[in-house]
Amino acid sequence: MINRLLVANRGEIARRVFATCRRLGIETVAVHSDADAGLPFVAEADRAVRLPGNAPADTYLRIDLVVEAALRSGADAVHPGYGFLSENADFARAVIGAGLTWVGPPPEAIEAMGDKVRAKEIAEKAGVPVLSAPDDPTEADLPLLVKASGGGGGRGMRVVRTLDRLDAEIGAAQAEAESAFGDGTVFVEPYVEAGRHVEVQVVSSAARTVAIGTRDCSVQRRHQKVVEEAPAPGLPAATEAAMCEAAERLASDIDYRGAGTVEFLHDPATDRFFFLEMNTRLQVEHPVTELTHDGELVETQIVVAENPGFDLTRRSRTGHAIEVRLYAEDAAYVPQSGRLVTFDLPSDGEFGPMADFGVRVDSGFASGDEVSTFYDAMLAKVMAWAPTREQAIRMLVAALRRARIHGVTTNRDQLVEILLDPVFAAGEMTTTWLESRPTPAESPSDSAARVRSAVVAGALMLAADDASRRTVQQGVPAAWRNVVSQPQRTVFEGHEPVEWWGTRNGFAVDGVTVLEVSPTHARLQVDGVTTETRGHISSDRPGAPREVWVDGPLRSARLREVPRFTDPADAVASGSLLAPMPGTVVAVKVEAGAEVATGDVVLVLEAMKMQHTVTAPHDGTVTEINVDPGSQVASGEVLAVVSEGEA
Known part of the structure; x- marks a missing residue:
């Protein structure tokens, strides 16, 4: 039996696991970076261990420090959450090797699905449909998608629409994947323009594997999910059954244990589906499955970890649930940081399904907390459950409109617009819909x-x-x-x-x-x-x-407010390149005195695990470089100055 569990993660997922542990009588341990010391998840744990530093590579990604923290705090089990080390087989082995219970799948299953190239080969052998691109693609094979083999969340992904851009996009994807996951391996596959992202939740023990319905995660920007719902709307019953059967077969073939998700790309035009990847961990969007099915996924993970032979049963489905991810970002999807002066999100309860209707909030922040530049920009997940999809949409819109969020710009208003869009209401969204969607019509x-x-x-x-x-x-x-x-x-x-x-x-x-x-x-x-x-x-x-x-x-x-008089301290020189967001300088491509042309890359910033280029606004000479690689910069800070030459 597990008595004290350490969550090797932060924010809302740490709080989510702690809530289940409290209900089951299990003590909890948090690990935290310096930037996270004041966040709610640290205060809610029974014990907390500091990981010195701020960057993920110095804290949450340090296997040795996390395992040592578990041993020092007297924990007898480790839950990885999602992200960070959750799909790292070496971490799972280190936890098991230290004599601790690993609340996750076997390291061998993590390795099998962690390499997306190998995962596709395993899926194909299991009879699951897959997408594959030729070794030497031609114009007829376009568009193509470059994907990181060892990562997810949209990092290391690039769409290629012309062959002359293929090498450049592969290079960019490799650099981003190396930065985000420490593995620059990428692969290329056909890109389905108008596909739907449908995934199947599975739970496995030594006794059996059970699929717990579908989720639709098609509403995405930059390949990162924004809205998720269960079940997937409008999916033919036969197709849903085939997806669930394929997911169960794949999980069984790799001797999976615990909770996992098999992701598919569904082509509505042909009603065909293709294997994308398997996430060997709990998903961010797992609550919509919990809200529409009897049972709780974190509890299932713990039960299977304690008793690998536990006989799982199929769960009945009821109602519809929709989740939105509330991000600290502006309308252009630029990450934001700063102090959350007010953070008030209405909800009807904490965790678990509601009896009739309800709104659930899983949040990593509270009023007064600081949103840093070191981690993902998601503040909270807001969910609504109701007997019908239409009722769930209405409830979720009302909850978002009642929210009070001050101090950091968020995507709250964009989420409301998405939920009210006729395309979303009809359940006709695809993975490219959000970014191609015109500005909503409004009188x-x-x-x-x-x-x-x-x-x-x-x-x-x-x-x-x-x-x-x-x-x-x-x-x-x-x-x-x-x-x-x-x-x-x-x-x-x-x-x-x-x-x-x-x-x-x-x-x-x-x-x-x-x-x-x-x-x-x-x-x-x-x-x-x-x-x-x-x-x-x-x-x-x-x-x-x-x-x-x-x-x-x-x-x-x-x-x-626009001041009556301009403060000279706020003025910047003509040609100044300002940081578009808070972040870290990862590369300086030019030196002071260099000649540049319009559009030439001057610097590369990394914020919220995504890389952003800062380019020359016009032809001219670089007269100032004010930062070095590794520098932390604030939004609006002058990074460099490009002075125009003589006309």
């Missing part, structure tokens, strides 16, 4: 009204905040004048100015009835409709432009 007047309401509310919150800070004439209404000559003006970046007056009865805005205002909320009436907007005001330093984070009934916004 100009409705959109303008929403934006205007948020901007007016933000301006009045700033005015109320200014009034609350006065040390003299506190009894005089804010901005009140005996003789009114002109309105006050508040300007936010990218928005029309808001003009308002201070009257004896409070604030006045043309076309808006101001019912109540404070630094944290505004109640406004427009065309007889009253709405309440909540918010938070922040600034980097005294006197710096302030930001207002506002949450309205249908829209959230981050509003940055």
